[in-house]
Amino acid sequence: MAGIRMWLKGLMLGAAIGCISAAFALSPAGIALEEGLGLPLLFAIRGRVPPPPDVAVVAINQRAAEALELPPHPRNWPRSVHGELIDTLVAHGASAIVFDLRFENRSDEGGEGDESAESGEDEAFAAAVERANRVVLLERMDKRRELFAIDEEGATATAEADRAMGPVEPLAQAATVVAPFLLPKTAGNINQFWAFWPGDGPVATVPTAALWLHALRTDRNAVRPIQALVAGEQRRLPAAAGGDGAIPVREMLRRARQGLAGRSDIVAALEANGDAAKRPPASILTRRLAALFAGPDSRYLNFYGPSGTIPVIGYDVLIAAARAGMPAAIRLDGRCVFVGVADYSTPTQEDGFPTVFTGADGIDLSGVEIAATAFANLLTDTSLRSLAPLTSAAMLLVLCSVIGFYVLAVPARLAVPAALALAVAYVAVAQILFNRAALWLPLVTPALAIALLVVSALYCHYVIARRQREKMQQAISYYIPERVVQGFADSGGDMSAANEVVYATCLAADMEDFTPLAEGMRPGEVASLLNSYFDAIAKPINDRKADVVEFRADGMMCAWTAPQPQAEVRARACAAAIGARDAAAAFAAKVAPRPLGVRLGLHDGEVFVGHSGGGGRFVYGIVGDIANTASRIEGLNRYLGTRLLASAGVVRDLDHLRVRPVGQFILKGKNEPLSIVEIVGRRDTVSVQTETLCRRFAVALQAFSAGNAEAAQVLFAALLRDYPADGPSRFYLNRLLGEEGEQAGQEAPMIIRMGTK
Incomplete structure (x- = not known):
């Protein structure tokens, strides 16, 4: 269908330019252009030819x-x-x-x-x-303006x-x-x-x-049929000249012109006049005389x-x-x-x-x-003849339509050669007709029309290619960031051009309790649920213009990148994480009673962003310790009973956020401790009750970090009486009771080593 549409577009384009060309060719300017450029070119190509020997x-x-x-x-x-x-x-x-x-x-x-x-x-x-x-x-x-009337008031009238x-x-x-x-x-x-x-x-x-x-x-017999046709009967011409002086011959020529002008049937009329049985067919010279008297006043x-x-x-x-x-x-x-x-x-x-x-x-x-x-x-009878106006217009229309058809039907790289081939063929035909039949076809107007067609066709090909590229980029951008797609196209397909080491704030997201949920559903239902879930949480992420978004089974890994560390990058990542948390909660409410939740973790630092893979298969994603750490922080939510955790470095100087420090942790597979905070939300949206919880938790955590286990145990227990759903308070109380985590060492009792993800 696309090919047929291109043919139709080519025909329509050619027809439009053909109509414009036909109108121009028939205008005084078009005729003057052909006489000034086209006709000399035809003569120049033809060159000198022998004249008749007469x-x-x-x-x-x-x-x-x-x-x-x-x-x-x-x-x-x-x-x-x-x-x-x-x-x-x-x-x-x-x-x-x-x-x-x-x-x-x-x-x-x-x-x-x-x-x-x-x-x-x-x-x-x-x-x-x-x-x-x-x-x-x-x-x-000469043409003279002569006076031919004077009225009573003295006014004059003249005529040429x-x-x-x-x-x-x-x-x-x-x-x-x-x-x-x-x-x-x-x-x-x-x-x-x-x-x-x-x-x-x-x-x-x-x-x-x-x-x-x-x-x-x-x-001498060549003129007799013409004289007989004009006079209405066969007459013998006096003497060789056909008259007794200038007047008879001149008058004969005048009458012949008046009687035969414009008659296309002149030869048939000459042969039909008189006794056909006694008259041979009209001679060549008679036919040429007839063409002269029947033809136009002026000739090329x-x-x-x-x-x-x-x-x-x-x-x-x-x-x-x-x-x-x-x-x-x-x-x-x-x-x-x-x-x-x-x-x-x-x-x-x-x-x-x-x-x-x-x-x-x-x-x-x-x-x-x-x-x-x-x-x-x-x-x-070889004076130059041009096509009749309607015939010339039809020829230009057909020529332009054919060329328009070809230049849009073939690929762009073949459009110019195809147009040139057709143009050369037209010039060759025009030259042959000029040389052999004295038929003068226009050259300059078709050349201009073909040039306009080629330019228009190339522009159409460019627009079509650009639209196809945009569609392709749009399709690929569902899997790879748009700027990477653009860079990949600009580099001529060099995959390494998209590889870079940059500063990034990574966000890891994972659906809570996905495995038991999937066990009770058909695969199609699982896929539909996942897509709806990802649609919900991806919107705030896309709204904050994440540079990289990876979907990994029931999880996501996103990154906001910059050449150097920037607070604005961290702020966007935090805002996206808050939005994703809230969107997941709203989505869970819609699909209840199915248990749905999301765990989110944020960390920042240098990462590799680009293509990775092998065996001819590659993925575009984030590689590096920062992404792994963000995933470990996301997993920490499972133990702390939280939804959104971040390393303390992510929220530094972001005073518009209300965060709750939840301690220092050595995550699974790590050697260095990280200060972890819970991002509660924007300060202007945090309730008084939540603010009180955060302040009381900070006091309890300080007691824990100072090694005052008895005081910390009392404080955390009190918090749970007032806030029984607070996961971090329960984690630390259980820790104090010997049920959670491992102590990092006697020298750092406040640091908790996590043995699992």
Whole structure:
């Protein structure tokens, strides 16, 4: 049952942390944390991967400007050079050409030193663009706050609207498609791109337009099912570009997006449209185009590596090779070629953006490489995908529940390895899915959740272990003092750590006439009676915090210890003895008519307290002459007819007690005499009658000690007439009559030697 409870606790703990983790993972802070730490880690582990062979970059940089003897800044280059580049790329079989350059001004509007400011440059460039019939030109998209109403009181109303800044005429008319390329604003790395700008109607961006043109050149039939589905019937697309200019293609892309957005059944719809018997299954490219139009507006970039991973050829190298009639440095047939600034030699990299692959050298990915990466992602349908919010939350809940189950179900020493093993397994699965399926699972949030689970589990194990230890200590403390149990645990189980020689006041207690009482009872009845009896007399002993309590058959041996002799220790022992005597009397009254009584003896001095035994069995107790003497004093009660005796040293300076000296005795097995007193009780509780008895007994004992036997005999006899139950008076009278004890010697007639216990 305990194991099952631990499993349930683990599941509950994991579920609670899983819910918290899921809520955090779906929050803006959680998403930002995954983008800032988790995503770079996945890319770092995966490393560089080869891009698809259908994309290349033509780099405009300072070296190209110098080699072609052109101005340093590309905006000042004569646009006829770009026309020459287009003709070269067409000659090499490029499927689509994308210019990541802005042509918002006419070339003849350039300033001094602007070599593009020559008449006819725009027309020459436009002619090359039109001849190619596969060129995408860049459009800048801005959000502007514009005035749209003024009421009678002069109040204004404004709204945000998209403002497009496309290339100048005649370039806009010549371009096959004019499209923007927008990256979401972020303070950190660039991680996403827009496939469609969701402003005033969906606008296809550069990567989307490039993919459409690439499909037309490499697999013209791939676009027909989509156009047919959008138009409602199969139509033949005019020319290779699918329209007479930018508007038809741009409008086609807009309509395709509007008609297919969010449709999960898009592939089935494409294959079902028209005569299924005459149409083959949708091609791979058709499926990827369908996924593009049906998918989200923005997507996460699946980078292939640092700058230069996508094949790059210098602008000057390509032009020089064409002018010399030589082949290009890389194969361009069937490739979508992106043309833009990619200069890694200048200290201030122009058009560079920080990404997960920005290295220690500070080289960022250029904008044109990011555009090429986005195109390649769309072409292969490998832009990163994250789990749906509910799926992600469910995954975190299950993961945390499983780990919570394990870390609490296994022992504490295995909790951390178990959690680490499960965490490594999760990271491995996440990395495999990232590498092979472009599926991005969160890393940082699960790591934090697992860490929190481990800490929580260790704390739970600690609390459970502490409770078990406390229960064990409580159980052992019934047999061994609690402080000894604690010391034994703290010493790592070293038994000798609990052994010590200390000052102690020992109390010996024994049930009176136990043997004849037990003979007439069943064993179970005897045990029950003993337990009840010990419960009664042990309470005052425990209340005075005895350090050692031993039960020996029908007797007890207790000790109050201290490093040095202390009156407070003796006072507690005496108070406990008085309480035990009174408790035994009260208990005897309850179980009458059975004869029950207790005899108690106190002595103090140095004792050994610790473990003793052998053969693998030990007991914790008191060893030493002091304990034996306390037992002998307890036995003396039998002869004196008393209940509570102590050596005189025990009660020294304890003025709050009323004691009655009862003489000097050499106890059985001893050589030295001891002054013994009877502890009558606290002075404030002693009756006048008892006080009178004590004073008269002291006079009689003095006569005995002085050797005046006749006077002592008269005095003790008188005491017994007034106090017939007084045991010490009867003992001495019998002694004087020759019936009790032995004389220690002629030199000490007042000392009595006891021959028996």
